[in-house]
Amino acid sequence: MELHVWGEAFGLPSIDPECLAAISYMGHVVPQKDWSVVASNDVSVSPDYVLPALHHDGIWTSGYLSIVQYLAAHTSFSSADGDLTEAQRADALAYASYLSSRGSALLSFFLYVSPSAWTELTRPAYSSLLRFPLTWTVPLKLRSAAIAKTEHLGLDHLAADIDPEDGSSESKATAPLTATGFLRLPTRPSVSDSMQPEQAAAIRLQSLLEDFFLTLDELRGNDTYFFGDVKPTSLDFLAFGYLRLLRVRTPHPFVERCMSRNPAGSRLIKFLDTLQTEVIQWKDGQIQGTLPWTQPASQSLVNMTSRFADDATEHIPGVGDSWKSWRGDGVKDSGEMRDPTQVLLAIGAAVAGLAAVGGAVVFKALSPFGGATHRWEAPKSGLYQFGDIGAIFNSLPGFDAPVTPASIPSPMERDTVYQGEKVEVAVDVEP
């Protein structure tokens, strides 16, 4: 049984909350000899394009909840959710839904949208997970998805002035020129200008975080785990995945601060510590030793190049959408026929795109319009007359250029275009 996940980062086994939850859950439920973790870092291994993905007897299951259900239904390992009542199951599903919408939006903001965390933490983490050309495309795709996720929290505008290419936010003071090329007078920074985006968002973010902690904490009440004191359930591991990643130390650790100050948050910290010390198989600092890691199948160069080209094609304006649709993205049955007009449209768009690129290249290569094709050269004197060899010897000492009076025509054809009383304009025309 193989569990495919996003690889380790920040000292945790996975950079993704659901992968982290799945690793922790499998470690709790399945004996170590029966499963292995593969840090494949490639969503395309699973047919649903989602990690974590479980590969068992040729069947792929992806997403944390589906994996938990699959393990309960199709394997002999005892499920952690077996003793729940119907109402508790309902709660578990609702809270899982809450975690994967609100929790993942908060986490997206915290690790991906926040410019300092992205440049100093998350992007370097992805760079160490992915191989070379993919580090150009995959993290950017993940980040734009994260920005879209935070939209309904009203925090996405903070990413607007951040250059998505390198994540560095363009500071207002360092742009010395306006668009028209004039010097920009230094503007006196107001309070909101001088705040980091994280600080500006902190006020709104804090209330969102407190709501989030309170909601989770109220379900748990005074129990050790979400449902009772006896044993953890799948929801405990999912909450662990999200909360543990929220506690990652970033340049602006506002979540950690908010969590320890808030009473519900500090109870959740205790819950995390209990889970980490008593239940979870992997230990901080010894991730390699405590989990059944397996090396992912090494990717061929062709495979990598095609992934890179695939990602790059998505970004070609006008073509990207047709390409994604043709590749099978979207909400549709896998058996649904590919629409022939879509194919034509995609091919047409691809041809048009290539033609546009080709046209641009040809256009750049053309000389400026209206300019005649003349070539001007310095008159050849001295040993330059004897071609390249002469040019080499000309620089040698002792071979000073022989005095050639201007009146003596050079070996080239000579054409007098203007002759006044004292001025003579001559043009050398190369045959």
Added chain:
Amino acid sequence: MHAQAPAAPHRTTPRSSWFTIPEPLRLVFKQFPLVTYAPNELPIRSPSNRELPVLYVFASDQDALKGLPSYNPLCLKWQTFLKLAGVQFRIAPSSNHASPTGALPFLIPASSPTDAASQTPIPSNKLERYALERGSEKLADTAGSKLDAYQALVDNRIRNAWLYALYLSPGNYALLSELYVEPCSASTVVRTTIMHKLRRAAETEVLRSIGAPRVPPTALYIGAEQAFEALSAALGSDKWFFGSSRPGLFDAAVFAYTHLLLDDRLEWIDTRLRDSLLKFPALVEHREKLLSRCWGYENE
């Protein structure tokens, strides 16, 4: 100084002031006497009665006059909630382009001649407070923390399946066209464009919510059925959600979907989502109770 000196005597003689019309112009105006027409009547759809607040929703003109439920889940949620809160209001058909936030519903409070700010539209995220302030009924306390979690269930799983069922499922093209496309325009070209845009927007929304580049529709339906199961279990044998004695905001949110799925006036062809819902009689009963409470006189 030179310019002002000759102007002074002009002001003293009214005969040639700035306000007398020059003779040639006066002749022209005499040729074409000015006629004042009676003022145009206001359009029929313009509000005739500003005493009541107006909720702008997706609805057909006839339904809006009768105050029937809107066919958009979000609009229906707030329409139901305002009714539950005991707010007296009218509904008016509208579209996203008319809304200050870009999304329906929004509410324009009753006009009062003394208060200019009374005509400021209230977007949907502030409607709850408005209803609690103005409503006559005391509603269930909505601060419960489980509400947030179950709301996430409705807003993700059920909404995604709803978006697929109405916007993307090929069986329900006719219904989508009847509800959202045909009222917009009579031109085929415009209709095709709107249809395409609506479906693309719905697909983007589902994919963003799931967080995967491709999603099989069966997964959405299974997710929604699990959500219905959880809702049914949470409702249990209670009359309203969370053991409350009165229906509240969450009841309205669930009703908005269950009513539209079970409403006979909407002709679903792809009935997979409706069939999943019918497996849970507690939810069907909940919908009927809320329907008769809010629209009792309609329900035969």
